[in-house]
Amino acid sequence: MLNIFSRRSSNRKVVASFYHRIAEAALRPELFVAYRIEDTLTCRFESLAVHMCVVLRHLRGWPAPAADVAGDLTDYYFTQLDDVLRALGTSDNKVPKKMKEMAGAFLKGAQGCDQALASGDAVAVQELLSARFGPEVDAVGFARYVYASDDAVRSSDLTRLLTQGPSFPVPPFPVGEQI
DSSP states (O other), X not given: OGGGGGSGGGGHHHHHHHHHHHXXXXXXXXXXXXXXXXXXXXXXHXXXXXXXXXXXXXXXXXXXXXXXXXXXXXXXXXXXXXXXXXXXXXXXXXHHHHHHHHHHHHHHHHHHHHHHHHHXXXXXXXXXXXXXXXXXXXXXXXXXXXXXXXXXXXXXXXXXXXXXXXXXXXXXXXXXXXX
């Protein structure tokens, strides 16, 4: 299975499928309900960024071809963001500026997420989530979800991630709320 990464162009379908599994988990309505995440374009971007961070931080430490997969996954992520901007009507001459802003926000958020998770400091993760998602977010519950997601990816391997996708936990519903 992993020999498909000998050429970057040959793995597009695998990376696309992998990315879409991550995006599906990041954009689940129950995630937004359970942790009081506002359903806005910005919060959707942030949720996807958190999920990408969790996956990318582990790919960096795994043996080859994991680094190639991480690079291709990141490239595909930004291709998708470019497509979304264009679909939303952003003009061709404004897309590069918006992409630069989004890339900066993603890199800053991913670095902060990686550092907070690596430190094991739950309060740092909660503060990061509050800063990225706003004061209404259930930062404690969402931090538990992020740690559980991080554990699930860490306990996986590249082959399983690429064939089955990451096993992100299913968020609990707050008492009395339903989708």
